[in-house]
Amino acid sequence: MQHKKYWKGFEELNEDAQFLQNKRNEFPEELPALSELGKVVTETTASRRDFLKVLGFSVTAAAVAASCEIPVKKIIPYAVKPEEINPGTANYYASSFLNGNDYCSVLVKTREGRPIKIEGNPLSALTQGGTSARAQAAVVSLYDGSRSSSPRKKGERTTWQTIDTEIKNQLAATTGTIALVTGTIASPTTLKAIADFKTKYPNTKHVVFDAISYNGITAANEQMFGKAAIPAYHFDKANVIVGIGADFLGTWVSPVEFTKQYIKNRKVTKENPAMSKHWQFEALMTITGGKADKRFTVGAQEEGLVAVALLNALGGGGSMPNLDENVKKAIQQAALELTANKGKSLVVSGSHDANVQMVVNAINNLLGNYNNTINLNAPYNLYQGSDKAMAELVDEMNSSRVGAVILHGVNPAYNYRESEKFVNGMKKVALSISTADRIDETSEHVTYLCPDNHFLESWSDAEVRSGYYSLTQPTIAPLFDTRQAEESLLRWAGIETNYYEYLRSNWQQTIFIKQNAFANFDAFWDKSLHDGIFEVNNPTKTAMGDLGAMYATRPISGSAQTGNAASGEVNAVSIAASGNIDAAAQAVVQAASGASGLNLVLFENILMGDGRYANNPFLHETPEPISKVCWDNYVAVSKKLADEKGWKEYDTVEVKAGNYAVQLPLVFQPGQKADTISIALGYGRTKAGAQQCNVGKNAFPFLGYKDGYFTYTVSGASIEKVGGAYALPRTQTHHTIDDTGVGKNKRPLIRETELETYKKDSWAGNHITKKLQEHQDEYFFTLYGPDNEFGSHKELYTKGLHWGLAIDLNTCVGCGACVTACNVENNIPIVGADEVVRAHEMHWMRIDRYYSGDMENPDVTFMPMMCQHCDNAPCENVCPVAATNHSSEGINQMAYNRCIGTRYCANNCPYKVRRFNWFDYQGADSFYKNTVFDNDEYIMLEDLTRMVLNPDVTVRSRGVIEKCSFCVQRIQEGKLAAKRENRQLADGDIKTACQQACPADAITFGDVNNPETEVAKLSKNERSYRLLEEIHVLPGVAYLTQIRNREATATTETAPKHDNHG
C-alpha cells in the first residue's frame, strides 16, 4: 500500500535521526529546564545534611507563610452603577477594527469596563463575522505600556493646552506647505476633519503614504477606467479563480472578506459535490497557493509573463512568452476553463507593476467579469497611498520647501524606502508633529508628539468599500493622557466640538440621507451603533458611462463564442485600447527579460504587516502560516539553490541588493524557484516598544522606485554565507505526531481526495474510516477497548450533552486567526523567542502545515490541532493524582490546582497537545521571581498588560500542565443562559473562540448527541475521520477530508486491503 508522503520540514522528509527520536519523545530535547536552574542542581551532590537543611527551611517557610494573616479584600461598588454594567457579566459592543488597511467589523467583549476580547461581527456583509490574527491580537495592543502616556514636546512631557497654543501659533505663522502625511484614510469623518483643517490652513497638502502600496492596481485602473481605485471582487461568484502571485487569503487587499467569499464554493457535500477551481501561479509559497487546486511555481520575474501568457491564450493575440512547459500547459488549460466560465471567473494578480495589472484587467474584461465578479462601481477605499506623492514630498522637505509636517498613522523613518533621507528632510522642517501613540522611529525626531487614542478608546467610522459603512465606538476611557488625532486636527483648525458630536453630525448630514428605513436620526444612529455597521442596500450606482473608459459599456458579446481558445481561433472581444494593452504586455515581457541574477522578493506577511504590529507579542508568537517561524524574519530560499551553494538550513547569510544589506538566517522554502529569494517586511523595528519585540531585520530599504512606484522585487541581489547556525524560533516540527504505524504502514494523518473521485465515491480518501466503522471489533492495534473502566460509553456519554468539534480541512486556510483568538481567550502565556526555540510555546492550538508530493512544488495541507478530547483518553489513566479526567459531557478536563506536574499525561498523548508551564510566564505565582526572564519588565508580567486576561479562566502557575478545554467557560456560560431562559440549547448557541474567529468557517462546535446539530451531521459525514482512530482513543474532534478540484491521481486513494491489519 503506497501512501502519499506528508512532511512538515526537511528533517522529516529526510528522516533525520534526531527528528525521529524527537517524534517518539514527549519533548524534542533533553530536559531543558535543568540548564536553566544552573549548576546548583546538575553538578553539586547533595548530602543528607543538605537535604535536612532544605527540608527544615521549607517547613519553616511554609509555616511562616501559612501563619500570615489572610489579606483583607475589598468590594468597591460603583457610587452610581451604570445600568448596563453587571460585575461578572460581559458586555459586547459593536465596533470596527481599522488599522491602516486592515479591516474587520468586530464585537468587543468587555468585563467590568475592560475590553478583553475581540470577536467577529456577523452582521457585517463584508467580513461576515470572520477575523484575522491581527484583529484578534489588537486588544492586547491597548494595554501596551510603551504607549506615550502624555503629549510631548521634544520628548519632554507637556500638557495639551501648551501644545495646542504653540502648534496653532506656529501653523498660522507657517508660510510654506503644511504637509499632512497619513496612511490611507477610509473614514469619511476623518476626511471631513482633514477638509476642515485644510479650510483653516489652505496651504495644507494631504499626502497619503502606504508603506506597502497597491499602486500597480490603482494606476492600471486609472489608466483604463479613469478611476484610481481597487474594485470590489466577488470570489463567491467565481467558478474559476486564477491567482497570479496574489495572496488573497492571507494579505492581499481584504483577506478576511475574500476568505469568507472563497469558502462559499469550497464546501463540498455529497448532495452538492461542486467546488470552484482555483489555479495559482506564484513565486513565493503562500497560504493561498497552499489552498489552490493547481499551484505552479514560477520565478519572481515570471509572474507578469503568466498574465501575458494567459491573455494570449484567451485570444488576446501575441506569442507565448518564455515559460516552463508545464506552466504553459497549465495556462492553456486554465484559459479553457476560464472561457467556459465567462462572467463567472476571476483573475487576480498581486503584482505591483501597473503593466501587469493592465494585462489582468484586459483578461477579466475579455472574460466579461466586470460587473459580475469585479465591481468598479463600489471600489475599496483602501490602499489610496501614492508612492509618487510621498517621494515628491521627501524631496520637497529636503529642499526646505515644507513649512510644517503632520504625521498621522505613518512611520516613514522606519518603512519609507529612503528613511534616512526622510529623517534628514524632516530636520529641515520648522514644525513637525506626530500623532503616533509612542516614541517610535519617526516620532522621536518630531517636535510635538500628540499621541492618538487606541481604536478601542476612540470614536470613528469607516467606509472600507463604498456603501459599506461601519462605526467604531470607545469601549474604555483613554488609559493615558492621549487625544484622538482627529480631535487634535479639529482643535488646531479652531473647531472646539468634541469628536463624537462631530462624527454624529457628519452621519446626520451625509449618511442618514442614504436610507429611508428610519425617519428619525436618533433611531438610525442607535441602530447603526448597535449593529456597528450601516450598509446602503444599493450602493450608489453611477451610470456605466461614468467609468469613462472603453470597456464598461461594451456588451461582452464574445462570451457566446466557444471555441478552442488555446489555438487562438476565438476572436474574442476586440479591445478598444488594445494598443495600450499590447504596450503593457510588451513592457511586462521586456521587464522580465531584463531581470538577471537572483530576484529578491519583499513581501508582507500575515503577522507584521508594514511593521505596525511589531510591539504585539501575541502576533509575534503566532507562527507564520507557511514557514512556521515566529519572533523573527528570515531569508527564504529554495533547497536547490542551497544545495548548489552548500548552505545548511538556519545558516546566517548576508543578502545584498543595491546599497543595502542584511544578515538573516536561511530557511528552505519548498515551492520557490532557485532564482527567487524572499524576505518578509515589517521586521527590524528599533523603537517598537518592548525590547523583546525589536526582532528581525528591516527589509524596507531594499524597495526600489521606478516610474513613480515602489517596486517590491529587486533583481540582481547577492547572497553569501557569513555565519553558522542561527537559533531561529520555528515551531514546524515541534510536537510532531508520531505516525509510525505497524510494519511499513504509516498512520495516515492527512486524508484527501479529488473532486472527481469524490463524486463517484463519497468515501473517497476515507476508506479506513469506512472499514473501521463496518468492523467495529477489529481495530488495528490498540490498548483501548470499546468501553473504559467506568462503564460502557453508551451509558456514560449519551445521557445528555456530548461536545464535539468538526474541522473541515478543505476550508481551513491556515491563517492563524484561531490560534491568536485561543491565546487571548484562554490566557495562554506568551513565552518569548528563546523559549520557542526550546519548544516551550504554550499554544493550546496549533496549525500543522504538511507538505506533500513534489518537493519543488508541494501540495500544502493545514491541519488545526488541539486537544482531541478522547473518550478513551490515554492521558487520563496515567495521571497519578487524577488531575485530568473525563466529564460526562465528553470533555477531557484539566484541574490545574490538582496537577503536580509529573507530565505523564503529555508523555502519553499521541497528539502532543499538552503543554507544561516550565516557568511562571504570567506572574501567577505568589513568589514573584519564578520567571525565566531576566528583566522583570517582560511584557506579559506588567500589570497593565495583565488587564487583558480573561477573568473567567485561571491563570496557570509554574509546574502545571494545560491544554485546550473546548472553551469550557463558554460552554458553561451558554448552558447557564439557556437554563436561565428556561429553554433547550440551540445549535450554535455556544461557539468556541477558534470557531468564532475563523474567517473560513472551518470549525464547527456543538452537541454531537443531538442529531440535528451541524457538528453531529458533519461528524457522521463520509468525509469525516478521527485522527489516529485506529488506536481507538475515540477523539471528540472530527476532521473532514481535503478535496482538491483536480484530476485524480493514484497515490492519494488508499483503500486498505483486509489483510493489512493485525
Added chain:
Amino acid sequence: MFNIRLFNTLLLFISLFALSVSVYAQDGADPRAAEDYKKGQTIFTGQCTSCHKINQKLVGPALAGVYDKYDRDWLLKWIKNSQELVKANDPKAVAIFNEYNKSVMPAFSLTDAEVDAVLTYIKVETENPVAAAAPAGGGTEAAPAGGSDKTITLFLGIIAAVLLIVLLILSRISGALNNMLREKAGQLLPDSIPLGKILFSKKMTALLSLAAIIFLGYATVDSATKLGRQQGYAPAQPIKFSHQLHAGVNKIDCQYCHSGASKGKSAVVPSPSLCMNCHKAINQGPKYGTTEIAKIYDAVGWDPDKMQYKPNYVQKPIEWVRIHNLPDHVYFNHSQHVNAGGVACQTCHGAVEEMEVLTQHSSLGMGWCVNCHRQTSVNFGNEFYKSYEKIHDDLKTGKVKQVTVEDIGGLECQKCHY
C-alpha cells in the same frame, strides 16, 4: 439553721412580689400602654413614616405639636383628602402645599377614631421624647443574649470541675479509710509507686508521644485545610449596615439590593445610589441615628437638608470589606444557583436576616460544595434538561426517583475549575 433557710425563702418571695407590683404600677402610668397609642402607632408606622417623622422634616413636615397648630376638624379633613382642601383654596392647606414643593399628600381612608389614635400617638411621642439611647440600648441587649449560651457552658464547666474535685477528694478519703481498715486488720500495705515513676516510665513516654503525634498530625491537617478559609469571618464594615434591620425587620427582598444574584456571576454589592432609593426619605436609623446613613450621603453627594444632590460633587465609592472569598481557581456563578437552581440565599449564607453584623456562615470549602451537589436534586422541569432524554425516560419508568446535581455531572472538575 432551719430558720435561716425559711427566712431566705421568704425574702425571695417578698422581693419577687414587690418587683411585679412595681412593674404593674409603672405600666399604669405609662401613656404608651394606652390602647389608643398602640393603635395610633400601628397606623403611623404603617402609613405615615415614609413621609413624616415626629421631630424632623422629611418629605412632609415634622409632626410634633401638630395637634396644637391646627384644629382637629381641619386635620381630619386634611388627612382624609388634602387635595380637596388645596383645591378649595384653604389658606393653611395651600401654605403647606407650597412649602413642601407641591408634593401631594395622598388621601387616607381612615375613620375619625383612627385619626384620633394617630394624633394621640403623635402627642405622646411629642411630649415623652424617647431618649436616643433607649433604642440603642435595645440593640446592645441582643449581644448578651447571644452570650448567654456561653454563660451556661461556663456554669456547667464550673459544676463539672467542682464535681471532679469532689470525686477526687471522696476517692482519696475512701482510699485512706480502706488503708486504715487494712491497718486495723494488720494486713500489709502494698508499696505505693511514686507518681513520678509512672509518669517517666517507658510505656508512658511511648503512649504520650503517640498521642502527641496523633494530635499534632490532626492539628496540622486540620489547620492546613482551613488555610485561607474564613468561616465565621465578620469584619467591621465602613458602614455599620444591619442585615437584621433591612432583611429581617423590614423584610426587604435580598435581591432588591443584590440584584446580580439571579443575573450573573456576582451577586453584587449595591452601589450607594441604590441605597438612596429608600434613604432619600429615611435619614435616621433606629440605632446609630444619622451617623451611618450620612456616610451614604457622603458617598453620593446628597444634601439631606435641601433634599437634593449636591451639584458637581465628586462621588466616593464605599470600600466594603469582602467577606465571602473564593480562591482564583474556583468559578462560582450566583445565577446558576439562585436562578436556575432555585437555592435560597440562606442555604449558603445562613440566616442573614438575623445578623446584625454579617458573618460568613459556611466554610466555602470544596467538601461543603460537593456535599450539597450530592444531595440537592435538580429542577428537571427546566426546558434546558430536555436534552437529557435518557434521564427523563428513567424518571418516567421510575428507575430513578430524583436527579441530583451529581447525576448530571455536578461533581466534575470542570464545573468549577477552569
